[in-house]
Amino acid sequence: MAIPSASLIHARGLTKKFGGFTAVDAIDFDVAPGESFGFLGPNGAGKTSAMRMIACVSPMSGGTLTVLGMDPLADGPRIRARIGVVPQQDTLDMELTVRENLSIYGRYFGLSRPVIRQRVDELLDFVQLTERSGDQVEPLSGGMKRRLTIARSLVNEPDLLLLDEPTTGLDPQARHLLWDRLYRLKQKGVTLVLTTHYMDEAEQLCDRLVVMDKAKIVAEGSPRQLIEEHSTREVLEMRFPVGVQETLDGQLDDLGDRVEHLPDRVLVYTDDGDGAATIAHERGLRPEMVLVRRSSLEDVFLRLTGRSLVD
Amino acid sequence: MAVPAVRVLEHELLVYRRVWRGSIFSSFLSPVLYLAAMGLGLGSLVDAGSGSGAGAGSASGAALAGVSYLAFLAPGLLAATAMQTAAGESTFPIMAGLVWVKSFHGMTATPIQPADVVLGKLTYIGLRLLLVVGVFFVVTVLFGAVAGPGAVLAVPAALLTGLAFAAPIAAYSATQRDANGFNALFRFGVIPLFLFSGTFFPIEQLPDILQAVARITPLWHGVDLCRSLALGTAEPVPTAIHVVYLGTMTAVGVAAALVTFRRRLVR
Numbered sequence: 001m002a003i004p005s006a007s008l009i010h011a012r013g014l015t016k017k018f019g020g021f022t023a024v025d026a027i028d029f030d031v032a033p034g035e036s037f038g039f040l041g042p043n044g045a046g047k048t049s050a051m052r053m054i055a056c057v058s059p060m061s062g063g064t065l066t067v068l069g070m071d072p073l074a075d076g077p078r079i080r081a082r083i084g085v086v087p088q089q090d091t092l093d094m095e096l097t098v099r100e101n102l103s104i105y106g107r108y109f110g111l112s113r114p115v116i117r118q119r120v121d122e123l124l125d126f127v128q129l130t131e132r133s134g135d136q137v138e139p140l141s142g143g144m145k146r147r148l149t150i151a152r153s154l155v156n157e158p159d160l161l162l163l164d165e166p167t168t169g170l171d172p173q174a175r176h177l178l179w180d181r182l183y184r185l186k187q188k189g190v191t192l193v194l195t196t197h198y199m200d201e202a203e204q205l206c207d208r209l210v211v212m213d214k215a216k217i218v219a220e221g222s223p224r225q226l227i228e229e230h231s232t233r234e235v236l237e238m239r240f241p242v243g244v245q246e247t248l249d250g251q252l253d254d255l256g257d258r259v260e261h262l263p264d265r266v267l268v269y270t271d272d273g274d275g276a277a278t279i280a281h282e283r284g285l286r287p288e289m290v291l292v293r294r295s296s297l298e299d300v301f302l303r304l305t306g307r308s309l310v311d
Numbered sequence: 312m313a314v315p316a317v318r319v320l321e322h323e324l325l326v327y328r329r330v331w332r333g334s335i336f337s338s339f340l341s342p343v344l345y346l347a348a349m350g351l352g353l354g355s356l357v358d359a360g361s362g363s364g365a366g367a368g369s370a371s372g373a374a375l376a377g378v379s380y381l382a383f384l385a386p387g388l389l390a391a392t393a394m395q396t397a398a399g400e401s402t403f404p405i406m407a408g409l410v411w412v413k414s415f416h417g418m419t420a421t422p423i424q425p426a427d428v429v430l431g432k433l434t435y436i437g438l439r440l441l442l443v444v445g446v447f448f449v450v451t452v453l454f455g456a457v458a459g460p461g462a463v464l465a466v467p468a469a470l471l472t473g474l475a476f477a478a479p480i481a482a483y484s485a486t487q488r489d490a491n492g493f494n495a496l497f498r499f500g501v502i503p504l505f506l507f508s509g510t511f512f513p514i515e516q517l518p519d520i521l522q523a524v525a526r527i528t529p530l531w532h533g534v535d536l537c538r539s540l541a542l543g544t545a546e547p548v549p550t551a552i553h554v555v556y557l558g559t560m561t562a563v564g565v566a567a568a569l570v571t572f573r574r575r576l577v578r
């Protein structure tokens with residue numbers, strides 16, 4: 001177990017209740033300096049509630065939590081002075097310019113105007129918005145707004161950056177650009193904590209993650225560890241013509257360690273995907289589509305919860 | 312005021328800087344139109360009908376405290392305008408900060424606390440009110456509807472009237488999920504007050520029972536305070552009652568807003 005004082009975030013039995021509803025149910029985790037840590041789980045798993053408690057904008061209902069060695073209940077403003085927050089929904093000022101959005105945010109942290117001016121220039125460059133600095137925010141694309149929100153969260157040079165669903169709703173190109181920027185921050189030693197329901201995002205960005213489902217942590221580890229522990233090396237995916245899947249009658253069940261019947265395809269978990277595909281063919285099965293791939297976090301989640309991450 | 316609240320005010324002023332020209336123009340235009348149409352136009356009928364000009368001593372003239380209808384109307388309208396500005400500024404912009412744009416959530420992710428948001432926002436509304444009633448007063452002077460230099464006291468009186476509405480309405484707005492409740496607030500609150508709190512005619516013209524109701528409404532206190540100061544007829548006791556009434560409403564409103572904003576922003 002990690003030593004609390006060495007952790008940027010230390011949580012034991014952390015719980016959040018809204019009336020009779022338990023959003024976060026006694027979770028334990030530690031985040032070390034320089035680490036990039038993720039909460040992976042479907043919508044409603046309790047990721048955002050956990051993040052809001054860390055961000056000191058939501059008092060916990062039970063357990064213990066220290067952030068940067070301080071108590072969120074007693075030292076909220078002092079903690080918030082040293083963290084950056086990228087909320088799920090952008091909270092940018094639409095009628096202000098890109099530059100004004102950054103400078104006013106710097107003022108919230110009590111930074112002096114000369115310091116703000118210099119940082120804003122650097123941040124605009126970092127998120128590639130220098131050319132749009134004088135433009136109003138309203139007409140910017142979703143990806144640009146997201147980058148501006150990230151720049152804004154960095155204006156106080158935070159020790160800890162909290163990102164809630166950083167790329168949800170963005171197109172693939174915008175997501176990759178954003179991941180690249182976040183990867184650079186990670187390289188600079190910024191501690192990242194993010195929530196996501198995208199396994200590719202978790203695999204790209206997280207050194208270590210916890211899988212959350214129904215308010216609880218169901219697994220913890222690096223993406224690789226989790227895949228090794230909870231899934232096989234390869235997955236054979238087969239899609240059958242409509243109606244055929246229901247008539248298979250367990251003909252696939254011995255092909256791998258485990259077989260998952262999803263509505264649109266069958267997944268066979270095995271260390272030898274091609275071998276399993278060959279046997280299926282020999283049995284006279286003729287799927288419309290056959291794909292052998294490596295196991296992903298999606299498979300881990302399916303294994304742990306019996307459900308897909310993205311519905 | 313705590314330093315972080317000043318940063319909230321700074322934000323509001325930065326946003327206001329984008330719209331100040333149009334805003335000042337309309338705060339100028341609105342009293343011009345009202346005072347011309349009602350004060351001069353309708354007022355010429357009122358004054359002729361009562362057989363009273365400025366300062367004349369007929370019976371109806373006494374109902375208007377013995378002044379022209381324009382001079383009677385102007386300070387009442389000043390107070391009513393403060394109320395309307397306050398109601399406008401403490402409804403939709405609060406909903407924008409909490410729900411539509413969530414700029415208040417952005418603020419409270421930094422060292423700024425919900426209480427700073429309340430104090431910064433209300434200070435901004437106070438400055439907006441000062442601007443609106445200040446411009447209104449200048450227009451009144453231009454219309455020649457001011458008795459003497461003492462009339463300038465109607466400006467802080469109107470500011471207080473506005474704050475007495477702004478603080479509790481802001482507190483109420485922070486309990487709303489959408490803007491639906493605002494329609495009721497304007498339809499059943501702001502507009503009836505505007506019409507029946509002595510802005511356009513002395514409440515003595517109302518049936519006794521409604522007169523009693525009018526006397527407990529906050530706008531009547533604001534109107535009577537502004538009018539008595541503008542016309543130089545203010546008496547110490549009623550003035551003190553008006554100021555304490557409006558001051559208490561402001562204080563209770565601020566206290567309530569501190570609670571409702573916190574409940575909304577820290578969950």
